[in-house]
Amino acid sequence: MPVSKKELSECPIDAMLSVIDGRWKGTILWRLSDRPMRTSELARSIPGITERMLIRHLQELVRDGILIRRQENVVPPCVRYSISKYGLTLVPVLEVICAWGRNHLRRLHAASPHALPCK
Amino acid sequence: MPVSKKELSECPIDAMLSVIDGRWKGTILWRLSDRPMRTSELARSIPGITERMLIRHLQELVRDGILIRRQENVVPPCVRYSISKYGLTLVPVLEVICAWGRNHLRRLHAASPHALPCK
DNA sequence: GTTTGTACTGACAAAGTTGTCAGTGCCGCA
């Protein structure tokens, strides 16, 4: 059932990575950083993801306190996910990671040194 | 054969994580940040790691330009690994990750809020 | 002359992660 590989570890680096880690978590956070979204809306906005995986990742991010799940009790159900206050503290970390990664990609295909959009 | 899960991705975050990601990479980098070390020395200093896994991770880190492998042509072989200049650019990123992770761990077991050593 | 240590590889098993598929209850639309 778990999406992120590492069980509880006392290493802060592992602790951080276990929150970020997961095939789609980066993309989900990036999409939600614009605005809150409904489940199906998110699914449609992330090409290639399946509903199953999306929901598993969302649940983990909620459990880790990064996302907030708000549900209106109507039929059909309407659930909206947004980044929590705590989740916002992740943003500067992701920016540092992203900056290094962008530079690393430039190193890799130094042939086409055009700027790449973050995600 | 690969140790890190993601194949080449254009996402800078994934690109960065693919370098860090791997059960023992954080620990290896942390150990080598003190000083260069020989393969077997590293193996002994990381409880629980197997030689096989250590070597696979080392090879990937070398391939990614993070580590440098220096070999003296003697018998028995003597190989020494050290962090490259490029690898040093990772350090500030790891520090940011570590800081967030430390805070996250405090959140988790808020019961015992003593400072945790990095790694 | 058997053992120990070095740095590594190959074949394979065991975990762990991701993906697929079917099914749930209810409403609105045609």
Added chain:
DNA sequence: TGCGGCACTGACAACTTTGTCAGTACAAAC
């Protein structure tokens, strides 16, 4: 009356990552 959309679950297959085990060559120590 049948279909699609919503948010989700369970069972399970496929793939990835990690771990286990044996084996390589050579020299020095015992």
